[in-house]
Amino acid sequence: MLRNSTWRLDETNLANFGSELEKEHRKEEGALETAWNYEGSPIGHEPGLWIWRVQNFTLLPVPIKQGGQFYQGDSYIVLKTTQKEGSEALVHNIHFWLGKETTQDEAGTAAYKTVELDDFLDSLATQHREVQKHESSQFKSYFRTLTYLQGGFDSGFHHVEEEEFHTRLLRVHRPSSLQGTRTQNAVVISEVALNASSLNAHAVFVLDTGDVVFSWQGAQSRGVEKAKAAEFISQLISERNGKGEMVVVEQNTGGQKAFWDALGAAEEEAQVDDTNDEDDDSTTADEEPAREHRLLRLHSGMLGRLKLDVVAEGKISKDMFDSKDVFILDVSHEIFVWVGRDASRKERRHGLQYAQDYLKESGLPPFTPICTLLEGGEDELFEAQLEGWQGW
Secondary structure (H helix, E strand, O other), X not given: OOOOOOOOHHHOOHHHOOOOOOHHHHHHHHXXXXXXXXXXXXXXXXXXXXXXXXXXXXXXXXXXXXXXXXXXXXXXEEEEEEEOOOOOOEEEEEEEEEOOOOOHHHHHHHHHHHHHHHXXXXXXXXXXXXXXXXXXXXXXXXXXXEEEEOOOOOOOOOOOOOOOOOOEEEEEEOOHHHOOOOOOOOEEEEEEOOOHHHOEOOOEEEEEOOOEEEEEEOOOOOHHHHHHHHHHHHHHHHHOOOOOEEEEEEOOOOXXXXXXXXXXXXXXXXXXXXXXXXXXXXXXXXXXXXXOOEEEEEEEOHHHOEEEEEEEEOOOEHHHOOOOOEEEEEOOOOEEXXXXXXXXHHHHHHHHHHHHHHHHXXXXXXXXXXXXXXXXXXXXHHHOOOEOOOOO
């Protein structure tokens, strides 16, 4: 069932969640969440990838074999834990992912649970907000493919209906933004309208009828898209205990009648688009024109009022940061909120909100990733933005 989205992008930052709660209370609340705190839980103790899907204000674990599949009507939390090179220390990255049709209460649950998980991890995690089709490169690197599926759990405020299988058409496409990156062989798989007008000669499409899964290969599609479509279909059949058959159909060749019948269209009447249409809304912040880095300092001014001042533009170095304050680092494709260990409670509380306000005024896209990290918990992506980084 298609749902109208009721969440607002500018209301999904972590600054709006948990700000009235004491840290110790949040720590206790985080420890009560059985999604990550259960007997023998490896979370917080060893490297790994964990995914949860929001349903009725609670979190349901997603099997790792379904990693990378996201319902656009839902919200998710993804935790990636790695071991820091040359150290026994663990680095935690928490991402809350918002589908374009998720509801405000689901988005809010994902954001609040992200805070709880961070508290459970002793506030050492880096937190990220991810928006469908505008995910950060770091998030994309966790999965071989990103798959967007229609539907999702209904909100806890509404009646819940069981998800039923339906014939669906999915587009397998490698965005040009991934070319030349370490994720250059990754693709995005998006469910599209079930009709012939969705087809494009520059992509591969998967028509899933349940018993038969077609791989329709556009005449100008890439080899990586064909390979990833075959991989995706094999995974589908495996999840169905081997039930189903894969059929490959090449554009402009014979033997396509079964495909067109399943699509509910007549081949001779179908007009396949031959233009190379990169999805406009799949543009990421990484594709924005590069500009100089900018560092801003959030601190208490006269009468205790918070002030945000520009510290430097261009080359940013470690010695520009001060443990007594909160800093916002704008690197064009992402905004970091760095929280000094001695920053005031007020500065800590409002850092993300100031970053959101800055984003609105900066001219950057509203979906630009924002992440917060504490002094001493910096990750490689943050470190790479500074000149001559050698640790704190």
